[in-house]
Amino acid sequence: MIKVIKVFFLTLLFILGITFSMENAQPLVLRYYFGLETPPVPLFLLVLFSVLLGVLLAGVSFLLDQWSLKKTIREKEREVASLEKELKLYREREHGMIQSGIRG
Numbered sequence: 001m002i003k004v005i006k007v008f009f010l011t012l013l014f015i016l017g018i019t020f021s022m023e024n025a026q027p028l029v030l031r032y033y034f035g036l037e038t039p040p041v042p043l044f045l046l047v048l049f050s051v052l053l054g055v056l057l058a059g060v061s062f063l064l065d066q067w068s069l070k071k072t073i074r075e076k077e078r079e080v081a082s083l084e085k086e087l088k089l090y091r092e093r094e095h096g097m098i099q100s101g102i103r104g
Contacts, residue, residue, distance in 0.1 A: 020044055 024047075027040030 020047070 021042075021044035024043040026043060028043045028046065029040050030038045030046070
């Protein structure tokens with residue numbers, strides 16, 4: 001059922017995108033300070049490129065966050081391993097003290 005809903009919404013989004021691009025095909029010139037301006041570009045392309053740029057930036061941000069989290073996980077795993085090693089030494093020392101106390 002969820003697949004049907006996803007397909008329905010994706011189809012609806014696709015149809016809306018096509019109708020938007022057909023209705024907004026008039027050229028548009030973007031003007032900046034100092035007399036800079038773009039060549040005439042259809043409005044739907046500006047919107048499409050803006051959305052794609054947003055998706056790209058969000059993806060890069062996601063990858064950077066993922067890299068940072070993996071680095072943190074590696075550091076914590078090393079810390080846990082070190083603490084487990086230290087705990088093992090304390091337990092061996094305690095076990096040795098118990099054994100020598102029984103003998104003595």
